[in-house]
Amino acid sequence: MTGGPNPDEHGHEDDIPVTTTLDKSAFNTPGQGRGLFDVFRYRYLLRLLIGKSTSLRYRNSALGWLWSYVRPTVQFLMYYLVMGGLLNMHGRVEGYPIYLFSGLVVVNLFNEAMGTTTRSIVDNKALVRKIYLPRELFPISAVVGAFIHFLPQLAVLIIVCLIFGWLPSLASVGLLLAGLLLVLTFVLGVGLLFSAMNVRFRDAQNFIEIIRTIATWSSPIMYTWVMVHDHAHRFPWIFEIYMSNPITVAVQLMHQAFWSPIVPESAQLGWPPNFQWNVIAAIGVIIVMTVIGQLVFRRLERSFAQDL
């Protein structure tokens, strides 16, 4: 066939689809990825994409990575002064600064990751429109990028806790890792959904602002779960729903990892009742969100290039 191209050989006038006579197993369908599983095949590219966004993040800024410390510190001080001082949480919760900070970093991670993940496809519009790559790479690299950005905050938290007499233990590290895993997998599921929707409707990135506000206040960061429990005593199911939020579970794990070990036994809050079921429910929520996110993403992905 290479020698003399003859139009008759190509047989495009035939009404029978040519592919019925072809062995399709040797062929690829361009543009059809394998969803999240493609990440393993493209891990080298993923690494470069993450490296690019982290190295570019503070390019051309005078303070550079210092911003990663400045922002959470200022935020912490504000909450500390207003909630601790004015609203007298100091009197109600022993070791309130640590209580506040260990929960706050989780929500900061969630909010940061949620924002970058939702914008990830639109921000990479030049690539998405011109070159085919498994598009899941962009939300995933955004989640990992947010995690890298979160590490300075974690370092500050650990240093502060050490000053307050916290001793690292296997249990603490386990709780920390479990909490982070919950947040990151949850963000990935929700992020896939929102990043795909954001391509057609840019409203998604404004909607995220609302989700961030809700996330900040709907988890026991500035108050304690006991307060919610007492307020909801007539409707225990409200408390169970509240506690099954993956972020709330993660915040709870962080409190147990960093705050509980440094306060006297009498001041500890312990685990909420039925917490094991809350954890299972949260994992269920994450699995459902990831499946929905992936399905919607794959459905909308077909038209990314023409909608951007």
Place this chain on the structure above:
Amino acid sequence: MSDTPTRSSLRSQRYGTAQPAIVVDHVSKWFNKRSTRSFKESFINWVKRKPVRSQQFQALKDVSFQIAEGECVAVMGLNGSGKSTTLKMVSGVLRPDDGEVLTRGRVAGLIEVGAGFHPDLTGRENVFLNAAILGMSEKETKERFDEIVAFSEIGDFIDQEVKHYSSGMFMRLAFSVAIHVELDVLLVDEVLAVGDAPFRAKCNAKLKEMASEGITMMIVSHSAGQVRELCSRGIVIRKGEVIFDGPIEDALAVLEQK
């Protein structure tokens, strides 16, 4: 790429009863003329009983052709005829609404070279990033890095940030990365207006060399001279339909008439 035949096995079949490298089978594609951009607009249209997904026009109508392994085919047509859409379909950026597109082997495109370049990264960083975007591994990129830099004639500027490059240097480097990707099927879209005359000649020579190595090529171009040099077969598309598929000289003649 475990499910893909190796390059050598692909090439060895070249002169036998090889299977085609690209199959475009009864492909149709529709685009929205205007799509609503917000929930609000969608909602208002829905209330007013206007179509929420607005009217569509058909960019490709039942397009079918096959490209054999090692063949070099030009896809021609006026602006807006649907030739670039066809190319994007083969590259996977767009998906057909009807019909099927199949490819065999590693496909990469000289489509809008430099799309993955970031102005704040150095030339070196951009080479690695873009080679990976185009499907090369770290090892392959390292092996070919010197070759890429030499071809682009960038020299010492390789460790400068790309934003300080002249537009010619930028395009030369981007093109050089794209052309050094390990591939079986090359898609070319109007990029050969790159750089000055000597560089263009070098690019054309490189493309010829690749064609002689048995790489399958699908070229979208307006340049009759270039197409004549590289391709033996031409497909003419008009208003989304294939109106001619045959020897390149005849294809160019068909194109002239319209």
